[in-house]
Amino acid sequence: MLIPHPLLGPRDAQEFTYLGDAALLNRPDPASGTAAFCDYVYLRDNPAGTHRELWYHEYGDRSWLLVTRDTLSHEILDVRLAREVKTGGTA
Amino acid sequence: MTQTRLPGGLIDRNQPLSFTFNGRKLQGYQGDTLASALMANDIRLVARSFKYHRPRGIFSAGSEEPNALLTLGEGADADPNTRATVVPLREGLVARSQNHAGPLGWDLWSVNDLAAPFFAAGFYYKTFMWPRAFWEKLYEPAIRRAAGLGALSQLPDPETYDKGFLHCDLLVIGGGAAGLSAALTAGRAGANVILADEDLRLGGRLLAESDPLDDAPAADWVARAEAELRALPNVRVMPRTTVFGVYDHGVYGAVEQVSDLPGAALRQTLWRITAKRAVMATGATERHIPFRDNDRPGILLAGAMRAYANRWAVAPARGKVAIFTNNDDGHRTALDLQAKGVDLLGVIDSRTGARPFGDYPIFAGGRVTGTSGRRGLRAIRLAWNGREEELACAALGVSGGWNPNIQLASHHRGRPQWDAARLAFLAQGGPEGLIPAGAAAGEGSTHHALTSGHHAAADALRQLGLTTPAPALPRAEDRQGGAEAFWHVPGKGRAWVDFQNDVTVKDIKLAHQENMRSVEHLKRWTTLGMATDQGKTSNVTALAVMAELTGRSIPETGTTIFRPPYTPVSLSVLGGGDTGAHFRPTRLTPTHAWAKAQGALFVEAGQWMRAQYFPRPGETHWRQSVDREVLAVRAGVGLCDVTTLGKIDVQGADAGEFLNRIYANMMGTLAVGKVRYGLMLREDGFAYDDGTCARLGESHYVVTTTTSNAGLVLRTMEFARQCLWPDLDVTLISTTDAWAQIAVAGPNARRLLSRVVDGFDLSNETFPFMACAELTVAKGCPARLFRISFSGELAYEIAVPARYGQALMDRLMREGADLGVTPYGTEALSVLRIEKGHAAGAELNGQTTALMLGLGRMVSQKKDSIGAVMSRREGLAQDTRRLVGLQAVDPARPLPAGSHLFREGAARDTATDQGWITSACYSPHVGGHIALGFLEEGDTRLGEIVIAANPLQGTEAACRVVPAQFVDPEGGRLRD
Known part of the structure; x- marks a missing residue:
């Protein structure tokens, strides 16, 4: 697979480490208690189809990327820097 | 040479080559394959079948070969299951047959053939079930000995392999008429082109045919095309390169056979080719027609017979040759053989209205109903005009039509589609950017292959925004196939569908009776289409037979799907040379050479090689060395390279706040010039990693991690920085390799260090336990000093730029000679920390909590940090x-x-x-x-x-x- 890095252009997937469901961007408020954290830590979506997921460019520039990928075709629909998604408030 | 050698061909008769088969010394020519050379020596029996140990001969002339699997080479170099049809003959080649007990001609296991009624598909599953314990101990070993292919040498592969990456605009897969045409079109247009072909020389089927191009031999045009392509700087021509798989986003896997010679500098290269577009000009594979006893040596695919005659100048046997066909292509073989002087028995054509294309007997509406000849074909049984007769015959060419090679187009689950007019499956919905052309697209004639290759390349280039000049293609034959559906000759006895797995028409019937109605079930139950040939000559025929049995059409019956690899790929080349010491990078500490000179033994710690202990003369057991090192630290002073601990530099206005959220305990309140022990949790509340956190400046911290978690902790911290709290002003960088760090531990540590620092006050008052500072040592060398202890003794860790690490170690050893300074390794380090009760990897194994470690109070209640909430959950808090x-x-x-x-x-x-x-x-x-x-x-x-x-x-x-x-x-x- 090739992942189009927003800063570096198309990069081989072997340069990346996969984390999974981008829901991990939404860490609950610490005051919300263990139930909210249980959901955050243990529950993940694993859809057959469009999936928003986190990839880490570990053997590259160490960017965390939010990749929108079709898990059936591996088509990559969108790639953005995770930190820009967070600061843009669109996560 | 014998009479099976014919005139002409693309072999060099001035270059004879000697080789051996089963110890027999034989001769062939440069340009031969092992298969053509065996045939030229009139050797028909070359193998025994997988299950029944039936005598088998060469069946094809290419990578689809199901029968002629041989072991090449000897000792560690022995390469089993090699298809003789794709091995270029070379001087001194040693080939052996496999899968038989005793000589090939008198295989003892051929008793399996007599017991054939018991060995039908599913036999093993049904029979060898009880008692259960017998399976592993008795049945399986016995079956494995008798069934199977070649044996591995059990020795490490001594050959050299490599891997590499290539990029191009257009990858052309296959160098036949369509592929050459596509490559010429794209090359002339200036595109960056790779042309890969599995064969030793370009040309594909053009080399196997007698038809001219522009009234000259096709090989002349091939040579000119190759010369033009090789002269273009934007074209890379790669013969002997098999594209075996299509992967996501235009990535293609290919193996290049660089050399066959044992001990060559390089045997194979694994290429990852990233192509914007690709042309699948992979040609077609002929199918056969199952009939009773159709597996004898001497029975070949008709197109292969033609290739042997035209390209390699060899007849399949001495004596009469017959052709059995359901289409016009079989007649081409008859004509070409006749032109070469082969004695033709005639053409048996299943089509009732068939007419001859030349001067030879034709048996229209005839069929072959049986054969005889124990170790090679002697006679065929012909049913024709209501009569059956036996005709002496040394070889039989069978043509059941051609299957486009669409395997690559299926690698992304593209479902092949049945084309009723062409009687073939065509690619449909394949990988994006892969365009079929030529015979692979069902375009059988040379004329069509040339034009469709051009069009495929022009389409691909247009998509990339390039224009292509008008083609200058040679005039070529433009015959139509004229095939009529005829899938197998019904009747008694066994008619093989899949030679490699010994699957017969009866087995398919049996599968159907056992309710294996899906083709996927048929495949797995009978093993049809498995092993090295992946059913290239059998899959479609099997489907057609099954369709006939079920009364459904072929599209209704469906097809199994192809998966990579197209042809077998060795594990060695997938490793690409990353074996042994090259399996992964080895990291050496800055004092490695010094430790080696001291006689240290080393141990792997992740990628690192660390000194394990330093034996001294007279010490015969590791415990003596380790005990001495431990006692020396406790009584005097010891030195240990601790560079391998992960070091992460944390800087920024919010560095303190960031570390507060990373560590369970408070870090923001740490005073400048101080160090604190820190514990990290995972978000699920379990303990993750520990280390020290030193504050070197108002907005500058240096944290350490355990050796094994160094990369993971940085990953986690980057996740927190970018994905959780990007609003914090903080940056991270790993400095593990930048600083050499040496632990100086023991009651004499301060005395020793005072001899190397540049006037730095080490007294307990100014530099107490858990202090840190930046300073210089050895007259101006920048350094960092941390008063921390893993051993429980008075101890420091001193860091200098990595390139000075060994000099510092030397200096400390010299200065400490009178203090009994002792280097110690990881064993002593471990003993010292166990004696002091410090947790390490075995205690922080991911299943333990701060509470269990006795560090429960370190988890601050005053702030949020990763894992803090979950560490207080039910179950963990009560442990x-x-x-x-x-x-x-x-x-x-x-x-x-x-x-x-x-x-x-x-x-x-x-x-x-x-x-x-x-x-x-x-x-x-x-x-x-x-x-x-x-x-x-x-x-x-x-x-x-x-x-x-x-x-x-x-x-x-x-x-x-x-x-x-x-x-x-x-x-x-x-x-x-």
Whole structure:
């Protein structure tokens, strides 16, 4: 697979480490208690189809990327820097 | 040479080559394959079949070969299951047949053939079921010995392999008429082109045919095309390169056979080719027509027979040759053989209205109903005009039509589609950017192959925004196939569909009777289409037979899907040379060469090689060295390279706040010039990693991690920085390799260090325990000094730029000679930390909590941090197991790590399990074996005797529960 890095252009997937469901961007408020954290830590979506997921460019520039990928075709629909998604408030 | 050699061909008769087959010395020519050379020596029997041990001969002339699998080479170089049809003959080649007991001609296992009624598909599943224990001990070993292919040498592969990456605009897969045409079009247009072909020379089927191009031999045009392509700087021509798989986003896997010679500088290269577009000009594979006893040596695909005659100038046997066909292509073989002077028996054509294309007998509407000849074809049975007769015949060419090679187009689950007019499956919905052309697209004639290759390349280039000049293609034959559906000759006896797996028409019938209605079930139950040939000559025929049995059409019956690899790929080339010492990078500490010179033994710690201990003359057991090193640290001073601990530089206005959220304990309040022990949790509340955090400036921290977690902790911290709290002003960088760090530990540590620092005041008052500073040593070398201790002694860790690490070690050794300075390795380091009760990897194994480690109070309640909320959840917060020290009651009795702890007299089972030992060693300080472990309510059971049981080793030892700190529990030594 090739992942189009927003800063570096198309990069081989072997340069990346996969984390999974981008829901991990939404860490609950610490005051919300263990139930909210249980959901955050243990529950993940694993859809057959469009999936928003986190990839880490570990053997590259160490960017965390939010990749929108079709898990059936591996088509990559969108790639953005995770930190820009967070600061843009669109996560 | 014998009479099977014909005139002409693309072999060089001035270059004879000697080779051996089963020890027999034989000769062929440069340009031969092993298969054509065997045929030229009139050797028809070359193999025994997989299950029935039937005599088998060469069946094809290409990579689809199901029968002629041989073992090449000897010893460690032996390469089993090599298709003789794709091996270029070379001087001294050693080939052997496989899968037989005794000589090839008198295989003892051919009794399996007599017992054939018992060996039908599914036989093993049904028969060898009971008793269950017999499967592993008796049935499977026996079956494995008798069935199967070649044997591995069981020795490491001595050859050299490599891997590489290539990029192009257009990848052309296949160098036949369509592929050459596509490559010429794209090359002339200036596109970046790779042309890959599995064969030794370009040309594909053009080399196997007698038809001219522009009234000249096709090989002339091929040579001119190749010369033009090789002269273009934007084209890379790669013969002997098999594209075996299509992967996501235009990535293609290919193996290039660089050399066949044993001991060559390079045998194969694995290429990852990233192509914007690709042309699948992979040609077509002929199919056969099953009839009774159709597997005898001498029965070949008709197109292969033609290739042997035209390209390699060899007839399939001495004597008469017959053709059995359902289409016009079979007649081409007859004409070409006749032109070469082969004695033609005639053409048996299943089509009732068939007419001859030349001067030879034709048996229109005829069919072959049987054969005879024990080790090679002697006669065929012909049913024609209502009569059956036996005709002497040494070879039979069979043509059942051609299957486009669409495997690559299926690698992304593209479902092939049946084309009723062409009687073939065509690619449909294949990988994006892969365009079929030529015979692979069902375009059978040379004219069509040339034009469709051009169009495919032009389409691809148009998509990339390039225009292509008008083609200058040679005039070529433009015949139509004229095939009529005829899938198998019904009748008694066994008619093979899949030669490699010994699957017959009967097996398919049986599968159907057993309700294996899906083709996927048929495949798995009969093993049809498996192994090295992946059913290239059998899959479609099997589908057609099954369709006939079920009364459904072929599209209704469906097809199995192709997966990579197209042809077998060796594990060696997938490793690409990354074996042994090259399996992964090795990281050496800055003092590695010095430690080696001191005679150190090394141990792998992740990627690092660390000094394990430093034996001295007279020491015969590792324990002597380690005990000496430990005692030297406790009594004097020792040196240990601790560079491998992960170091992460944390800077920014919000660095303190960031670390507050990373560590369970408070870091923001740490004073400049101080160090604090830090514990990280995972978000699920379990302990993750520990280390020290030093504050070098207002907005500058340096944190350390354990050696093994260095990369993971940086990943986690980057996740927190970018994905959780991007609003914080903080940056991170790993400085593990930038700084050499040496632990200086022992009562004499301060005296030794004072001799190397540049006037720095090391007194306890100005530089107390847990202080840190930036300073210079050895007259101006920049350094960082941390007063921290892993051993429990007065200790420091001093860091200098990595390139000065060895010089610093040398200097410290010299300056400390009168203080008894002693280098120590990881073994002593481990003993020292166990004696001091410090947690390490075995205690922080991902299943333990801060509470269990006795560090529960470190998890700050005043702030949020990763894992803080979950560490307080039910189940974790109530855990009653605690880290304790354990001291062997009999000091000489070891307490193996991994032992479980039980009360005295209790049963040894999970219900009575009280905990386990994590780390253990012999303690020279205590004078006996000690351990660390987790014990139920361990903090309240000091003094109690428990049993450490290790059922795996069959050992038990009584031990006393003691505080985890065996050395200086008050910590006075650290603070002196």
